Amino acid sequence: MNGIALWLTVAFAVCSALAAAALVVLLVARDRERHRMARRDPLTQLGNRTMLAEEAERVLGGIADMDGDGSHGPALLLVDLDGFKDVNDTLGHAAGDEVLVEVAQQLVAAAGPDALVTRLGGDEFAVLIAGPVSAGGAVVRAKRILGGLTLREFRARGVSLDVRASIGVTVAPSDGRTLSDLLQHADVAMYQAKRARSGVTRYDAANDEHSPDRLETLSHLREAMLEDQLHVRYQPVIAAGSHGLTGFEALLRWHHPERGLLLPAEFIPIAERTSLIHALTRWVLLTAVRDASRWRQAGLEASIAVNISPVSLEHGLLGIVEEVLALHRWPASQLVLEVTESAVTENPEQARAVVGALRARGIQVAVDDFGAGFTSLSQLRGLPVHQLKIDRQFITALDRSPDDDAVVTAIIDLGHRLGLTIVAEGVESLAAAERLHELRCDDLQGFWFAKPMVADEVLSWASEHAANARATAPAPAVGHA
Structure with missing residues (x-):
C-alpha cells in the first residue's frame, strides 16, 4: 500500500511538472505572439x-x-x-x-x-x-x-x-x-x-519654413574654424592587386560642442550657400597636405585626396590649390581632388574648363560617387578626369546582389576603356574585395582595410599594414574584365 501511495505521489508530481512546463511553454508562446502583434499592422501585416x-x-x-x-x-x-x-x-x-x-x-x-x-x-x-x-x-x-x-x-x-x-x-x-x-x-x-x-x-x-535658423549654424561653423573644432580624418586607399597603400582620402569632421560629431553632409550644404565654403575648402586642403607632407618626411609615400564642393569648382580653385602646393612643396601629381557627379552635370562647361586647368597643372581629378547621379557618357568622355570612384551603394552588397555586380562590372569596363583608374568605396568584406579584384578594379577603400583615422595614427597603421600586405594580397587576376 505504501508502494502504491509512493507511486501515485511520484506520478502526480510528474504530471504536475509536465503541466507546469506546458503552461510555461504556452505562456511564452502567447507572449511572443503578443509581442509580434504589437509590432504589426493588423490589416496589412506590415510592421507598424x-x-x-x-x-x-x-x-x-x-x-x-x-x-x-x-x-x-x-x-x-x-x-x-x-x-x-x-x-x-x-x-x-x-x-x-x-x-x-x-x-x-x-x-x-x-x-x-x-x-x-x-x-x-x-x-x-x-x-x-x-x-x-x-x-x-x-x-x-x-x-x-x-x-x-x-x-x-x-x-x-x-x-x-x-x-x-x-x-x-x-x-x-x-x-x-x-x-x-x-x-x-x-x-x-x-x-x-x-x-x-x-x-x-x-x-x-x-x-523648409519650419527649419531652424541656418544663420546660427553658420555662426557656429565660423567659430569652429577658429576654435579647433574641425578635424580631418584619413582613410587609406589600397591597390586591389597587391594590397599596397596608394593614398589617403581626407574626411572632414566637426566636433560640435553640443551636437557631438558631425559629418560634412550635415553642415557643408549650409556653408555652400555662403562664401564660407571657400574658406572651408582652403582649410581642408591646407590641413590635409600639411599632414601628408609630415608623413612623407617620415618616409611614407602616398597621395592625398580631398573632396571639393560643387560650389568651389570654379576658376578661383586653382589659385587656392597653387597656394597650398607651394606652401608645403607638395607634388601636384600626388594631390587628388574629388568632385561629385552633380558638380559635372550642373555646369558642365565650367566644370570642363576648371578640371582642364587642374589637369594641365598636373593635379589629378576624380569623379566621386559615380553611378549615383545622372552623368551622361558624353559629359564623362569630354571631362579630363583621371579616376572614377564607384558609389558605395553598389559595393556594400556586391557579393549578394547580381544587379550590383552587373553595374560595377559595366562601370569598371567603361572606365578602363576611357583610360581611367577605378576606385571602389565602401569595401566592407573580403568577398567584396576579392570580387572587385576579379573584375580588375584598380583601388579599394573601406572598413575592410581601415576606418578613418586621425593624422597621428597614420604612420603606425601604414607600418603594420605594409608588414601584412604581402600575406593578405590576393592571387593575380586572370584575363581582363
Whole structure:
C-alpha cells in the first residue's frame, strides 16, 4: 500500500511538472505572439510604428562610424497615397482596405531586400532603407517604388483603380540623425511633392519654413574654424592587386560642442550657400597636405585626396590649390581632388574648363560617387578626369546582389576603356574585395582595410599594414574584365 501511495505521489508530481512546463511553454508562446502583434499592422501585416522605431534605432546607431562624408546612410521614404479618400467614399472602407493590402504587397516587392516597409496609419507608409545609400540613390529607389504603384492594376469590388502616391525622401545623417527628425523632414518633402505633383521630392532644408535658423549654424561653423573644432580624418586607399597603400582620402569632421560629431553632409550644404565654403575648402586642403607632407618626411609615400564642393569648382580653385602646393612643396601629381557627379552635370562647361586647368597643372581629378547621379557618357568622355570612384551603394552588397555586380562590372569596363583608374568605396568584406579584384578594379577603400583615422595614427597603421600586405594580397587576376 505504501508502494502504491509512493507511486501515485511520484506520478502526480510528474504530471504536475509536465503541466507546469506546458503552461510555461504556452505562456511564452502567447507572449511572443503578443509581442509580434504589437509590432504589426493588423490589416496589412506590415510592421507598424513600433517596429519602425526599433529598426531605426538599430540602423541609425552606426552613423558615427561611417567611413564617408555623411552623404551616404540609411534613408527614410514617406509614402502617401493621392486621393485615397475618394476610394473609401465611393466604394466603402472595406474596398479601401482591400486596396491598402494590395499596395502593401507592391511596396514590399518594389522596396528591395534591404528595406523595411511599415504602415504608419491610414494610407501612409514608411520605407526604411538600411543602406548606406546616397541621396541620388534614395531618389532612384523612391521612383522605382512609385513606378511599381503606377504600373500595377489595383482592383476593389470589381472596379479597376489607378493608385498614385507622393513620396518624401530623406537620408541620414544629412537630413536627421533620429527617426523623429527623418519623419518630420520626409513629411515636409512629401507635401512638397504633392503640391508640385512631382511624385518624388528630396528634403531640402532651404525650402523648409519650419527649419531652424541656418544663420546660427553658420555662426557656429565660423567659430569652429577658429576654435579647433574641425578635424580631418584619413582613410587609406589600397591597390586591389597587391594590397599596397596608394593614398589617403581626407574626411572632414566637426566636433560640435553640443551636437557631438558631425559629418560634412550635415553642415557643408549650409556653408555652400555662403562664401564660407571657400574658406572651408582652403582649410581642408591646407590641413590635409600639411599632414601628408609630415608623413612623407617620415618616409611614407602616398597621395592625398580631398573632396571639393560643387560650389568651389570654379576658376578661383586653382589659385587656392597653387597656394597650398607651394606652401608645403607638395607634388601636384600626388594631390587628388574629388568632385561629385552633380558638380559635372550642373555646369558642365565650367566644370570642363576648371578640371582642364587642374589637369594641365598636373593635379589629378576624380569623379566621386559615380553611378549615383545622372552623368551622361558624353559629359564623362569630354571631362579630363583621371579616376572614377564607384558609389558605395553598389559595393556594400556586391557579393549578394547580381544587379550590383552587373553595374560595377559595366562601370569598371567603361572606365578602363576611357583610360581611367577605378576606385571602389565602401569595401566592407573580403568577398567584396576579392570580387572587385576579379573584375580588375584598380583601388579599394573601406572598413575592410581601415576606418578613418586621425593624422597621428597614420604612420603606425601604414607600418603594420605594409608588414601584412604581402600575406593578405590576393592571387593575380586572370584575363581582363
